[in-house]
Amino acid sequence: MDVVPKPVEPVAPVAPVARVAPVVPVKPVDPVKTVVDGVVRQVVVPALVAPPVSGSLGDIPFDNAAAAPADVVLARKERDGTWRDVTAAEFAAEVLAVAKGLIAEGLREGDRLAIMARTTYEWTLLDFAGWAAGLVTVPVYPTASALQVRWILHDSGAVACAVEDTAQARLVSSERVNLPGLAHLWEFDTGAVARLIKAGEHIPNALVHARRGARTPESVATLVYTSGTTGRPKGCVLTHGNFFAEVDNAVELLHPVFKSVSTEPASTLLFLPLSHVFGRMVAVGCLRARVRLGHAPSIRTEDLLADLAGFRPTFLLAIPYVLEKVYNTARATAEKMGRAASFDRAARIARRYGESVGGKRPGLGLRAARALYDPLVYRRIRAALGGHVRYVLSGGSPLGRRLAAFYTGAGIEVFEGYGLTETTGASTVTPPLRPRLGTVGWPLPGTAVRIADDGEVLLGGRHVFAGYWNLASHGGAGWLATGDIGELDADGYLTITGRKKDLIITSGGKNVAPAPLEDWLRAHPLVGQCMVVGDNRPYVAALITLEPEGLAHWRQMRKKQGVPVRELVRDEELRAEVQRAVDEANRLVSRAESIRRFAVLPGEFTEARGHLTPSMKLRRAAIARDYGREIEDLYRR
Numbered sequence: 001m002d003v004v005p006k007p008v009e010p011v012a013p014v015a016p017v018a019r020v021a022p023v024v025p026v027k028p029v030d031p032v033k034t035v036v037d038g039v040v041r042q043v044v045v046p047a048l049v050a051p052p053v054s055g056s057l058g059d060i061p062f063d064n065a066a067a068a069p070a071d072v073v074l075a076r077k078e079r080d081g082t083w084r085d086v087t088a089a090e091f092a093a094e095v096l097a098v099a100k101g102l103i104a105e106g107l108r109e110g111d112r113l114a115i116m117a118r119t120t121y122e123w124t125l126l127d128f129a130g131w132a133a134g135l136v137t138v139p140v141y142p143t144a145s146a147l148q149v150r151w152i153l154h155d156s157g158a159v160a161c162a163v164e165d166t167a168q169a170r171l172v173s174s175e176r177v178n179l180p181g182l183a184h185l186w187e188f189d190t191g192a193v194a195r196l197i198k199a200g201e202h203i204p205n206a207l208v209h210a211r212r213g214a215r216t217p218e219s220v221a222t223l224v225y226t227s228g229t230t231g232r233p234k235g236c237v238l239t240h241g242n243f244f245a246e247v248d249n250a251v252e253l254l255h256p257v258f259k260s261v262s263t264e265p266a267s268t269l270l271f272l273p274l275s276h277v278f279g280r281m282v283a284v285g286c287l288r289a290r291v292r293l294g295h296a297p298s299i300r301t302e303d304l305l306a307d308l309a310g311f312r313p314t315f316l317l318a319i320p321y322v323l324e325k326v327y328n329t330a331r332a333t334a335e336k337m338g339r340a341a342s343f344d345r346a347a348r349i350a351r352r353y354g355e356s357v358g359g360k361r362p363g364l365g366l367r368a369a370r371a372l373y374d375p376l377v378y379r380r381i382r383a384a385l386g387g388h389v390r391y392v393l394s395g396g397s398p399l400g401r402r403l404a405a406f407y408t409g410a411g412i413e414v415f416e417g418y419g420l421t422e423t424t425g426a427s428t429v430t431p432p433l434r435p436r437l438g439t440v441g442w443p444l445p446g447t448a449v450r451i452a453d454d455g456e457v458l459l460g461g462r463h464v465f466a467g468y469w470n471l472a473s474h475g476g477a478g479w480l481a482t483g484d485i486g487e488l489d490a491d492g493y494l495t496i497t498g499r500k501k502d503l504i505i506t507s508g509g510k511n512v513a514p515a516p517l518e519d520w521l522r523a524h525p526l527v528g529q530c531m532v533v534g535d536n537r538p539y540v541a542a543l544i545t546l547e548p549e550g551l552a553h554w555r556q557m558r559k560k561q562g563v564p565v566r567e568l569v570r571d572e573e574l575r576a577e578v579q580r581a582v583d584e585a586n587r588l589v590s591r592a593e594s595i596r597r598f599a600v601l602p603g604e605f606t607e608a609r610g611h612l613t614p615s616m617k618l619r620r621a622a623i624a625r626d627y628g629r630e631i632e633d634l635y636r637r
Helices: 057-067 088-104 121-132 146-156 166-178 192-199 205-213 240-253 277-289 301-311 320-336 340-356 364-384 401-409 514-522 548-557 572-586 620-626 628-633
Strands: 032-036 039-045 072-077 083-087 112-116 136-140 160-163 184-187 220-225 235-239 267-270 292-295 315-318 391-394 413-420 425-429 447-451 456-461 480-488 494-499 527-533 540-546 595-600
Touching: 039 480, 057 088, 057 121, 057 205, 057 240, 057 277, 072 088, 072 121, 072 277, 072 301, 083 088, 088 121, 088 192, 088 205, 112 121, 112 146, 121 136, 121 192, 121 205, 121 277, 121 292, 136 146, 146 166, 146 220, 146 235, 160 166, 166 184, 184 192, 220 240, 220 277, 235 240, 240 277, 240 425, 267 277, 267 301, 267 315, 277 292, 277 315, 277 413, 277 425, 315 320, 320 340, 320 364, 320 391, 320 401, 320 514, 320 548, 340 364, 340 401, 364 401, 401 413, 425 447, 447 480, 494 514, 514 527, 514 540, 514 572, 527 548, 527 620, 540 548, 540 628, 572 595, 595 628, 620 628
Parallel strands: 072 292, 112 136, 112 160, 136 220, 160 184, 267 292, 315 391, 391 413, 540 595
Antiparallel strands: 032 039, 039 447, 072 083, 220 235, 413 425, 447 456, 456 480, 480 494, 527 540
């Protein structure tokens, strides 16, 4: 039976500690470029916001409650599907009550608290409660394997772990024999939050305030483990100051997104994992800016569309896969209705219009064509995202020029960013009113970007992590080598061309970056994933998997529902469709870099099979191992 606590009074707790200094913006300036031999090698954008000299993320709920207790900062989905707003005062009171419960359970300052759950209100609540109690939180992907969970909990030295459901509780329980330091295991679905609140009723408020008052910007806030495309995941040590440098400058730069210039308050529905630094950074930024934040735990198409329709966010953060899926679903719907040609014309017009934004004003004819298709096509795209979305923050992997132009032309401004776990999220972002499609924008204010002699991207700034947990390698000083290859244009915009370790060198000596080809192909409705191969080979080839929903639509339209997938991968009509997609991708590169042959695989690359990381990145070595025969066949005449 769940323990039912006394109601948490929605009052702003009085905290006898110094609060985090409010955001004080300074006048923005253009990038400062360093040019060597006619080539831009370094770009620096000064910070828009002075860094706080005291306080921590744990102060944010209490600062909000003191400054604007009635402001809505979160929303919770009720059982009937409606959304209940949570004010700043209510959230601060709940954070305080849970923090007291953590202290009552014996957690000491600096202890590590792991959280393994989907994107839920409880995740964010426990995160801030942990910080208020002086703890270090450790996110664990809800899809992590037993081995990954064991490693993260062991390496971090977690003394407590909160999970969402019984399946996750059983998984962690099965590993507890290997985790002697794990003293507590709590489950959200069986009333863990209520029990923590009940347990902490006797703890004085002043103890929580004293603990958070002892935190500083230099204190460790969280250990975020890399997804581990190679080897064991490493714990990135991120401080409270790292987060402030990131979110304060992002909020100030992206003023229209976080501070809504219209009468409608800014809001977002978060559906990306809070285990990933991208989603976590935006959640912290929303609380910092008092933006209404909702959580969507399921990314199944029907669940997510229903949540978007009910919540009606004004902006979203998304990985390219989600934006590709929305586009491809809309195109498939149009084809079923016999309007594929009309949709394709509308898409071409949107892309042309999007390409013109930030440059020369679109001509009268293009503006008229866009206005014609707005109620027929573009409004339906916006409706699929809730109807009120005006902005999308895209990250995790390159969005691609074609898709970015389409969404811009459809009335949704896209801010594309680039960053790493080690940089607390974004290090570059599209500057407002100055987009440049195909790039990942300028350095985030307070960030420096340098291109090394071998083309590697180096990053510097206060948002760069403090180092790796339990390892001698440290960050925070000097330059962080990203492992990515990129270039800066004459105006300081960064373009990422691929991963240094993924660079393919053919037997003819041609260097090939696989990412642009893979990203382009993945945007096709039939293509699920793609891995380009060709290292020490005479030419470039590719392994291609099929997107289940795209394949189901293709089958339906061509009356081939009963044909097994293993036969379909040899179907001449399907292969011709994939070949057209490959031909389009090859237009991006020279003949020596183009894909000459490809294999369509009957299975998918999945996280469960070890082929993808939780953030959807390819584990190339694992794929090459499991599909070695198929790769060899691509080079047999």
